Amino acid sequence: MGFEDTALMSRILTLMTLSFHIIYATIGVGVPLMIMIAQWVGIRKNDEHYILLARRWARGFVITVAVGVVTGTAIGLQLSLLWPNFMQMAGNVIALPLFMEVFAFFFEAIFLGIYLYTWDRFEDQRKHFLLLVPVALGAAASSIFITIVNSFMNAPQGFDVLNGELVNVSPLLAMFSPAVPTKVAHVLSTAFMTSAFILASIAAFRLLRGSNHVYHKKALFLTMKLALVFSVATAIIGDFSGKYLAEYQPEKLAAAEWHFETGPEAELVLFGVLDGEEPKYAIRVPYALSILAHGVPSGEVIGLNDFPEDETPPLWIHYLFDTMVTLGMWLAFFSFVFVVGSWRGWSIVKQKWFRWLTVLSGPLAMIAIEAGWWFTEVGRQPWILRGYMKTSEGATASGQVDLMIVLFAGLYVILGIGTVVVLSRMYKRNPVEKELAQRESEKGGEES
Amino acid sequence: MTLEIIGISVLWLFLFLYVIVASIDFGAGFFNAYSAFSDKQHILTGIIQRYLSPVWEVTNVFFVFFFVGIIGFFPQTAFYYGTTLLVPASLALILLAVRGSYYAFATYGAKIDHRGYIYMYGLSGLLLPAALSPVLAISEGGFMRLEGGQPSLDYWALFTSPLMWSIVVLSLAAVLYISAVFLTWYAHKAGDVKATQLVRKYALVWAGPTIITATGIIFELRGHNPEHYASLLDLWWMFALSFLLFLGTVFLIWKKRNYGLAFILLVGQFFTAFFAYGASHYPYLLYPHLTIYDSFTNESMAIALIIAFIAGLGLLLPSLYLLFRLFLFDKDYVKGKSDYHA
Numbered sequence: 068m069g070f071e072d073t074a075l076m077s078r079i080l081t082l083m084t085l086s087f088h089i090i091y092a093t094i095g096v097g098v099p100l101m102i103m104i105a106q107w108v109g110i111r112k113n114d115e116h117y118i119l120l121a122r123r124w125a126r127g128f129v130i131t132v133a134v135g136v137v138t139g140t141a142i143g144l145q146l147s148l149l150w151p152n153f154m155q156m157a158g159n160v161i162a163l164p165l166f167m168e169v170f171a172f173f174f175e176a177i178f179l180g181i182y183l184y185t186w187d188r189f190e191d192q193r194k195h196f197l198l199l200v201p202v203a204l205g206a207a208a209s210s211i212f213i214t215i216v217n218s219f220m221n222a223p224q225g226f227d228v229l230n231g232e233l234v235n236v237s238p239l240l241a242m243f244s245p246a247v248p249t250k251v252a253h254v255l256s257t258a259f260m261t262s263a264f265i266l267a268s269i270a271a272f273r274l275l276r277g278s279n280h281v282y283h284k285k286a287l288f289l290t291m292k293l294a295l296v297f298s299v300a301t302a303i304i305g306d307f308s309g310k311y312l313a314e315y316q317p318e319k320l321a322a323a324e325w326h327f328e329t330g331p332e333a334e335l336v337l338f339g340v341l342d343g344e345e346p347k348y349a350i351r352v353p354y355a356l357s358i359l360a361h362g363v364p365s366g367e368v369i370g371l372n373d374f375p376e377d378e379t380p381p382l383w384i385h386y387l388f389d390t391m392v393t394l395g396m397w398l399a400f401f402s403f404v405f406v407v408g409s410w411r412g413w414s415i416v417k418q419k420w421f422r423w424l425t426v427l428s429g430p431l432a433m434i435a436i437e438a439g440w441w442f443t444e445v446g447r448q449p450w451i452l453r454g455y456m457k458t459s460e461g462a463t464a465s466g467q468v469d470l471m472i473v474l475f476a477g478l479y480v481i482l483g484i485g486t487v488v489v490l491s492r493m494y495k496r497n498p499v500e501k502e503l504a505q506r507e508s509e510k511g512g513e514e515s
Numbered sequence: 516m517t518l519e520i521i522g523i524s525v526l527w528l529f530l531f532l533y534v535i536v537a538s539i540d541f542g543a544g545f546f547n548a549y550s551a552f553s554d555k556q557h558i559l560t561g562i563i564q565r566y567l568s569p570v571w572e573v574t575n576v577f578f579v580f581f582f583v584g585i586i587g588f589f590p591q592t593a594f595y596y597g598t599t600l601l602v603p604a605s606l607a608l609i610l611l612a613v614r615g616s617y618y619a620f621a622t623y624g625a626k627i628d629h630r631g632y633i634y635m636y637g638l639s640g641l642l643l644p645a646a647l648s649p650v651l652a653i654s655e656g657g658f659m660r661l662e663g664g665q666p667s668l669d670y671w672a673l674f675t676s677p678l679m680w681s682i683v684v685l686s687l688a689a690v691l692y693i694s695a696v697f698l699t700w701y702a703h704k705a706g707d708v709k710a711t712q713l714v715r716k717y718a719l720v721w722a723g724p725t726i727i728t729a730t731g732i733i734f735e736l737r738g739h740n741p742e743h744y745a746s747l748l749d750l751w752w753m754f755a756l757s758f759l760l761f762l763g764t765v766f767l768i769w770k771k772r773n774y775g776l777a778f779i780l781l782v783g784q785f786f787t788a789f790f791a792y793g794a795s796h797y798p799y800l801l802y803p804h805l806t807i808y809d810s811f812t813n814e815s816m817a818i819a820l821i822i823a824f825i826a827g828l829g830l831l832l833p834s835l836y837l838l839f840r841l842f843l844f845d846k847d848y849v850k851g852k853s854d855y856h857a
């Protein structure tokens with residue numbers, strides 16, 4: 068097996084692990100905040116429904132966390148197993164946030180264990196609520212630190228290379244690369260947005276499946292409001308990400324937009340197919356690319372032709388970019404209609420097809436997350452560390468990666484199916500109506 | 516004390532903590548499966564669910580801490596160990612997945628009580644140390660070849676090496692022994708007489724094999740790596756101390772007294788042996804290719820990591836204390852009188 072081959076195999080395995088892990092990671096970062104908000108609303112309003120909502124979400128959440136721990140350990144170890152040359156170099160410069168991520172997760176895991184096993188153990192509900200704060204903080208901090216590492220791969224800094232040796236290493240400078248603000252904000256807001264949409268999907272699905280309980284209506288409205296807030300935040304941050312790319316990784320933006328010639332008044336190309344350098348059948352929005360890149364129609368956007376051919380990403384990332392942006396826009400629009408419609412009592416909000424669209428929004432948000440990560444990773448190619456190390460140079464020399472692909476593919480299929488089966492079985496066996504009735508009778512028993 | 520020594524000591528300490536907490540976890544799963552197999556089922560299930568489920572993720576982080584930390588402090592290990600360990604480490608990951616999914620699916624989730632799952636979970640507890648411990652054999656040198664500047668593992672040499680197999684057997688015996696001693700204490704605290712009797716018996720059964728294989732490895736090393744053997748002998752007093760602590764544990768378990776102290780002595784026994792072994796390995800991370808000095812990261816990164824470590828520890832220790840207070844030292848919880856699971 069050749070050198071190129073192991074690099075390709077390593078890429079496939081990494082792609083598989085990350086694509087699978089990001090589902091659990093996104094839920095892991097976003098859902099604690101949702102549980103927190105629901106529990107807080109429940110305590111403030113003294114509404115049993117919101118408390119139970121938090122409790123039921125927590126039960127499902129812990130299952131996704133446990134699988135996320137497994138896939139997270141896998142990707143953590145695979146970084147060194149599949150990309151030893153890269154990790155050897157990166158370890159010298161960017162090990163600090165990786166190390167801090169472990170602490171953040173440590174912190175989260177400890178308090179998650181405590182939170183989960185202490186329901187009703189405290190007289191004062193607020194004490195139990197406080198245990199969730201470190202869980203949410205730890206989860207967010209883990210994602211921030213990991214995103215910092217990814218930012219470094221896109222915009223490396225904080226070291227010099229002298230005769231092939233790394234010198235003048237500054238771990239802090241490496242941590243705060245120009246990619247950090249937009250990337251971290253984007254990862255966090257999309258995690259919150261996606262988690263809100265997924266929980267909304269579940270509530271909408273229960274309502275469609277015959278349960279007309281007010282519990283689900285409360286859940287749906289709460290999550291859709293949160294989804295709207297974070298979709299709008301995501302759109303704004305997305306705009307800043309465009310400006311970051313134009314400044315620091317212009318080849319990525321140019322490839323995403325099929326923009327070949329440097330120039331002002333650049334148009335945004337949506338979808339279509341490429342014929343030579345000419346997009347066909349595409350939706351063209353005049354000036355939009357210049358505005359995305361620089362905020363003004365006259366902004367000059369650097370084109371692909373300014374780069375050596377072997378240093379530009381593949382052009383099919385255009386579709387990943389379009390998928391992410393289109394879904395993001397749709398979800399912001401949809402949640403806006405939902406929330407305004409619910410407030411003003413529009414009848415469409417309660418219609419069946421609209422509910423089905425709500426069910427669809429969770430999976431769509433997750434597809435947008437996948438498209439976004441594929442876009443940022445493939446869009447960095449051919450580099451693993453932009454400008455310093457190509458992906459093929461970072462890969463392992465081991466010839467057994469192909470076998471590992473088969474092994475891990477099987478594992479992820481089993482874990483994925485297991486998650487779905489266990490979650491649906493758990494909630495089916497203990498529907499909310501049953502649990503509410505049970506809690507009601509327990510209370511009655513205490514009082515008599 | 517140099518930065519290199521501080522770095523390796525921190526990592527070694529966390530690896531030690533992982534060995535202890537993971538052994539408890541692995542062994543408990545095996546005993547549980549074994550009692551299911553021999554129809555003494557459910558004697559241990561309650562204990563496992565009460566203690567292991569809340570702390571499982573924490574156990575796993577000790578492992579992650581070690582392999583992320585070693586890349587941070589000694590980035591060159593990524594090149595040597597990363598390249599050669601692809602297959603064994605991937606297998607270990609799959610086994611970890613079996614365990615993680617058991618907690619996720621069987622104890623947190625729908626409470627699947629399928630026997631096959633219990634057996635798989637139990638078996639993974641034995642296979643994991645068997646998959647991880649050969650790394651210690653590899654670090655002794657002689658199992659890695661450099662071909663065109665790229666390291667690769669000599670599987671034939673490894674699998675025919677008595678040293679590797681003794682280390683595997685020791686890891687299995689130690690896992691079962693550590694776990695049984697801990698569970699004796701925990702079951703006793705829980706006031707579960709049946710479970711205490713059962714695990715106490717296991718503790719006594721596995722004490723012998725642990726000490727015999729541990730001694731055996733020292734003699735294996737004499738032939739395999741004389742340099743390491745010589746420095747081991749220089750530290751004979753630490754191993755002697757470790758042996759005395761071992762006798763103390765066995766005595767207390769035998770006499771059915773003071774199980775808590777017995778477990779503390781056991782931790783002391785493994786601590787002294789583990790650090791004596793580690794110190795005698797100095798300065799090599801991998802004979803003869805890699806020492807802690809030539810693989811060390813730059814000074815500014817090392818200082819940053821140590822500062823982050825101290826800050827992180829300031830956050831972790833109180834949290835760990837809270838965790839253990841609630842699940843290990845809370846009498847009502849341990850006895851299973853209170854169930855507050857979400």
